[in-house]
Amino acid sequence: MSLLAIKNAVQIFAFRNSQVQRCIHTTAICHKVQSGRYRVTPKKDFPLTYEMANPPHRIAHRKSWNSWNTSNLQGGPRPSETAIEDLFIRKFVTGTWHSLFVSEIIIKRQHNIIRIAGIIRQTLYPRKMYFLIGYTEELLSFWLQCPVKLELQTVTDKRDVIFKYI
Amino acid sequence: MATVTRLYRQQIFRPSYILSRHLAEDTEFRVLNLKTTRSQPVQRKKLKKPDVLPPRSYQMPVDQDWGSVWPGPRSFHPATVPLPIRQGYVDKGAPPGKYGNAELMKIPNFLHLTPPVIKRQCEALKRFCTPWPRGLETDSKCEDHFPVEVASSNYCYSSPSIRDPMARIVTVKVKLSRIPLDEHAKDKFLRLVGDRYNESTDMLTIVTDRCPLRKQNYDYAMYLLTALFHESWRVEAWEKLKSEADMEYYDWKVSASKKSIETLFGKEHTDITHADTYSQTVDALMNEGESEYSVTKYGEAVRQMLQLPQ
Numbered sequence A: 001m002s003l004l005a006i007k008n009a010v011q012i013f014a015f016r017n018s019q020v021q022r023c024i025h026t027t028a029i030c031h032k033v034q035s036g037r038y039r040v041t042p043k044k045d046f047p048l049t050y051e052m053a054n055p056p057h058r059i060a061h062r063k064s065w066n067s068w069n070t071s072n073l074q075g076g077p078r079p080s081e082t083a084i085e086d087l088f089i090r091k092f093v094t095g096t097w098h099s100l101f102v103s104e105i106i107i108k109r110q111h112n113i114i115r116i117a118g119i120i121r122q123t124l125y126p127r128k129m130y131f132l133i134g135y136t137e138e139l140l141s142f143w144l145q146c147p148v149k150l151e152l153q154t155v156t157d158k159r160d161v162i163f164k165y166i
Numbered sequence B: 001m002a003t004v005t006r007l008y009r010q011q012i013f014r015p016s017y018i019l020s021r022h023l024a025e026d027t028e029f030r031v032l033n034l035k036t037t038r039s040q041p042v043q044r045k046k047l048k049k050p051d052v053l054p055p056r057s058y059q060m061p062v063d064q065d066w067g068s069v070w071p072g073p074r075s076f077h078p079a080t081v082p083l084p085i086r087q088g089y090v091d092k093g094a095p096p097g098k099y100g101n102a103e104l105m106k107i108p109n110f111l112h113l114t115p116p117v118i119k120r121q122c123e124a125l126k127r128f129c130t131p132w133p134r135g136l137e138t139d140s141k142c143e144d145h146f147p148v149e150v151a152s153s154n155y156c157y158s159s160p161s162i163r164d165p166m167a168r169i170v171t172v173k174v175k176l177s178r179i180p181l182d183e184h185a186k187d188k189f190l191r192l193v194g195d196r197y198n199e200s201t202d203m204l205t206i207v208t209d210r211c212p213l214r215k216q217n218y219d220y221a222m223y224l225l226t227a228l229f230h231e232s233w234r235v236e237a238w239e240k241l242k243s244e245a246d247m248e249y250y251d252w253k254v255s256a257s258k259k260s261i262e263t264l265f266g267k268e269h270t271d272i273t274h275a276d277t278y279s280q281t282v283d284a285l286m287n288e289g290e291s292e293y294s295v296t297k298y299g300e301a302v303r304q305m306l307q308l309p310q
Helices: A002-021 A079-096 A126-144 B017-026 B102-106 B115-126 B139-145 B183-196 B214-233 B237-241 B256-265 B275-288 B292-305
Strands: A047-049 A106-110 A113-121 A148-155 A162-165 B004-007 B030-033 B149-152 B170-175 B203-208
Touching: A079 A106, A079 A113, A079 A126, A106 B102, A113 A126, A113 B102, A126 A148, B149 B214, B170 B214, B183 B203, B183 B214, B203 B214, B256 B275, B275 B292
Parallel strands: A113 A148
Antiparallel strands: A047 A162, A106 A113, B149 B170, B170 B203
């Protein structure tokens, strides 16, 4: 029993030590560029939108950015705040319009106005949609202390935005 | 094994006598069906899709006023724009159309700034404009009347704040020839300003950024300009002690050469013929250094002044 405990302790110590010491990774797996890319499925039935179909290195060539602001330019003010706010907006809108957005949420900033654009499905009744638009705009403009506008486009079917199947 | 068990409602819900009696009177016993034999299939409510109007662009007349359809900046909307726009890249085939195209919503559009709308807005703004002041038609005339040029920058960002620390910087530019200075004052002025003076354009540039506000920096720049001007005109007592050895450049007018010439001719140097050519060549020889050209010039000037054969 005591031997086992010692063995465990040694293992834990070795694990912690390895975490401290292994700063340089030389394994090939780390070189693999995976983010924003999708694997081809055996049945070739995985739907991709235009945004998903183009990997990140196609940005500014075949597709454009989802966040438009001047904070990420050289010497732009408050880049970290803008990034955090964009993340918060995305999370809030995704949760409020649950399973309704069929595209990425596009956030465009002009001076102090924040424009949130996107494509939603037509499963909502117009009354509910108007309520959600007002709710989102009101709450986000209260939290972010600047005018927020929601500019949405609707599609009949969620397959309308599918670009290809892989 | 009993397949059907009867349960009394009183035991399930509340042990209240009144409630149980009331319920027992108007309801039947519920049946707990353990077998999965459905007496009748449950009718699922079918989801009714909301009615959607056709795109607005189908009903738009050709001669409509586009400025009132699209009055301000907005993300692209395919149902409002009656143009067959496509955006995107496809290897083989046409680019994706405008419906359900997020790429078109991302890019900034100028649909609110069509030429007729710009014209209309300019017409509306015209009554707030005043004519350009007479006598300031050209840049040179502006420079004549307003020799001091003050520049500062405002910064536009896509952020809730309109403040930028760079906006405090004030640049004041003035041509040195427009400041009334004599020889001594100009010399002292140039020493005080240092590298803020550009000799090729004759422009003095003062940049102030040490105060937090633009107004304070402007005031400080104006103070600097005033102080420089008055300080350069002031002659201190110790400035008269400057001898020839202290001169930073050779000045013939205070040199031994001038004295010897005057004693040789027995008159003032202004009365001697060709003395000005001589003084210029001596200045050039001493300031620019000896070269074949300057030495030859010097020799010629001496011969000319002393009326020797060339």
